[in-house]
Amino acid sequence: MTRVFLFLFLTIAGVLQAKPLSVVVSFSILKDLVQQVGQDKVQVETIVAPDGDSHAYEPTPFDVKRIAQANIVFINGLGFEGWIERLVQASGFKGPLITVSKKIHPRSVFEGRLVEDPHAWHSVQNAIVYVYAIKEALIEADPDNQAFYEKNANAYITRLMALDESIRRSFALLPPEHRKIITAHDAFGYYGNNYGIEFLSPVGTNTESEPCAKDIAGLIDSIKRLKVKTIFMENITNPKLIEQLAHETGAKVGDVIYSDALSEQTGPAPTYEAMIRHNTDLFLKAMQEMGNQC
Ligand SMILES: [Zn+2]
Known part of the structure; x- marks a missing residue:
């Protein structure tokens, strides 16, 4: 009998452990960055689809449901997703809401008033800062896979550094x-x-x-x-x-x-x-x- 219970316990534990983290991101570029670090340990959904305009996006009831069921939510910040606050509030989501641009030095532009430019990801150096923020958040949410996230993030950052350098060389x-x-x-x-x-x-x-x-x-x-x-x-x-x-x-x-x-x-x-x-x-x-x- 004890063996049967032990078997059941290990099976259930195995299933729970194998279940990927449910992640929702605001836009498709962020989906790829999270996917690169989380790989098969995350299930990532994006609110704004590929080729979609995040500035003009209007959230749907489906988005409310997706956020309510997420383990973790990633956004760009810097005013890019003007609709996110109301959406998160409507969903009742209480988990970690991670703003990946938090450690970026923002570029300010004058458009009738001074505004922060949200498009920080187009500098590959900033994308590397995003990847560090993603890695830390995934480790916090899923510490058992710390080594896995670190290995993926390090490999990805190495590739991004090479990409940054190659762009610089091509314009030189x-x-x-x-x-x-x-x-x-x-x-x-x-x-x-x-x-x-x-x-x-x-x-x-x-x-x-x-x-x-x-x-x-x-x-x-x-x-x-x-x-x-x-x-x-x-x-x-x-x-x-x-x-x-x-x-x-x-x-x-x-x-x-x-x-x-x-x-x-x-x-x-x-x-x-x-x-x-x-x-x-x-x-x-x-x-x-x-x-x-x-
Ligand atoms: Zn834009």
């Missing part, structure tokens, strides 16, 4: 006057600061802000004066404004870049690393074309 030979890129919204400020590129865009850090005619006229002047040949559409933004800019300046519309969301699995940016490489290749090509023109 370009003269400063060619280091200009036009995108649909101001999502690449951290990328620009880290890798020495100037980004210009018709709208600010939030896709929901309306572009004003004076700013657009100024941007058209800059595109002509700087002889920018390519302007970029983002996977999450409406193409109209970029098409209008291209039409008025004679620049061409470049391939889609990925700003606030990954692509679907079959697209060119299904992971964070793939997204950074894809964007970098397109930026590099556009800047080299500026050089060929002179």
Whole structure:
């Protein structure tokens, strides 16, 4: 009889132990970062899907349910998910709510008032800070697998450091006057600061802000004066404004870049690393074309 109980106990304990942590994240880029560290010990769901716009997202009753059932929730912070507080409150979730940007030095921009730019992940150095925060939170929630999370995080950080260095090297030979890129919204400020590129865009850090005619006229002047040949559409933004800019300046519309969301699995940016490489290749090509023109 005792053997039967022991068998049952070990079976139940085994099942409980094997069950992955239920993790909810706010957007797809964060899903990949958590997945890289947690691998098969986590079951990650994202609220905003690939190719989705987190700025303009409207939560659903399904999101309330998902958060209520989670063991741990990760968000970007810096005002990126303006809807998260109400959503968490509605779900009654009392577990750990981790803001991965907490140790980032935020970039501030003036948009009628001073606002913090939430797009910190586009600097790979900041993504490394995110990974440390994710690792610590997973260990706190699931200390039995500490060594597993540490090993995965260390391997991932090593790859990210190499990626950061390779981006720096690829831009190093370009003269400063060619280091200009036009995108649909101001999502690449951290990328620009880290890798020495100037980004210009018709709208600010939030896709929901309306572009004003004076700013657009100024941007058209800059595109002509700087002889920018390519302007970029983002996977999450409406193409109209970029098409209008291209039409008025004679620049061409470049391939889609990925700003606030990954692509679907079959697209060119299904992971964070793939997204950074894809964007970098397109930026590099556009800047080299500026050089060929002179
Ligand atoms: Zn954005």
